[in-house]
Amino acid sequence: MMHHVALADLGAPFLSMRLKTFVWLCLLPLAVVVLAFFVLPMVRLMIVGGSGPQGLAAYAAILTEPRYRATLINTVVLAAGTTIVSLVVATVAGLFLQRTRFLGRSVLVAMLTFPLAFPGVVVGFMIILLAGRQGLIGDLTLRVLGEKVVFAYTIQGLFLGYLYFSIPRVILTIMAAVEKLDPSLEEAARALGAGPWAVHRDVILPALGPAFVASGAIAFATAMGAFGTAFTLATNIDVLPMLIYTEFTLSANIAISAALSVGLGLVAWAVLALARSFGGNSVAAAG
């Protein structure tokens, strides 16, 4: 807007007209692609969700149908657990890494952020290598306890997988937030006689609040929608993305699976929108 005024001031109103046309031409390919391959398909998804044998009631099925409701509760509990544990782990590690300088620190940071680009399927395979039938944990427990502990294909294994892709992301956000903390506040608290625990409880952790909300929301939304990890590990575990997948491919319950995906999409979007209102970045991981 401002731009056009400035150009008009140069005494070239026809240029501003040309620029306006050019700007529209710049936006045209984007509009075509996004409409054809995102907006229209999403509208279609919503329509299909309400046009099965149950009609619009399909949208309520996730709450009214006991099996779907149980899956929803399962998924929410799992996602909430992932969020809380990731936040705790990332805060301890992130505070430490940002506050102390020691030999090998940058290597450690690189190791902690390396899994950021792993697709969900690969994360699932990492858990198989840790807790699967030929996994490290099974090997160690067989030697120490005389009994092989295998849990990759249970809800605990899935939980571990969700932690695997959440922790790196949350650590990065927490480290960035710790870097921006105002050290004078802590100095003031210390000068007033506050011990290290009190400084953490009353100064540092409250100041990190927005980062907790933002990264927690991303962890939660990602865990809710994570398909790749669940696909690799959890053929028998009821989580929402697996339910949608089996309803669509095995049961051919197209309307229900469409309605469930619309619900899942809305939840993920709402949680991230909430996070963004706290100033976070709304990029979810590809779980």
Next chain:
Amino acid sequence: MRDRLIFAGQLLFTLLVAAFLIVPAALSMLAGVTTNYFRGISSGFTLQWIVQVWDLYADTIGRSFLIAGATLVVTLLIGIPAAYGLHVRGGRLARAIEEIITLPLAIPGLAIALALLLTYNGFSDFRRSWLFILAGHVVFTLPFMVRSVMAIFSAIDVKTLDESASSLGASPLRRFLDVIVPNARPGILAGSLMVVTLSLGEFNLTWMLHTPLTKTLPVGLADSYASMRLEVASAYTLVFFCMIIPLLIAMQMFATWGEASGVRK
């Protein structure tokens, strides 16, 4: 003394977290070149699993590069002009458009894939070709390109550049090609690295959109995790790591270089 204990405790905790993330990745790299993983590295090292992966899955590797390359070309052609258009246009409409194109980051890939399937099921030639997967990847990666280029536009003084070029009588297209695009290079490069990395690793959409003839690398990975022996699955994963690790390092170097040269991220 107390401080040392706290330091040691925190270090140990952080090391454990790092081990949780790194040990399985290292195990998988090792398993991919071990003759028999069950017997351990004492069974010797071999490249036979890598060769087997090449025999079984070479087409998926080629197709993943094809799709990632095509995704990059399309996101460049659409994303750079769009970022410029949104930046110059500004205002409520531009913000609304940005909001819409960013939605695919929030909505799980599974939902987007279902939507695409329900919409294009009737177009069987398109639905069966790799272009269908390309469409999904473009929708998913486009926001990264647009945002990354827009970030540069808000960091550099596009308006002054544009105006001084226009006062010299250059047409909007010439200005865009000769002045705007060269100045946006850091954002274009960062966005490109992101787009290629994401496309190479994309699974959630691709699994739903692929056909037996359009398998990509991550789809093949899922396949091998379910049906191949651990060594083959590991060797395949190793191939994937070899493809994305250079991209990750480039991104890391680029981020550091960007900070050093004062480019806002």
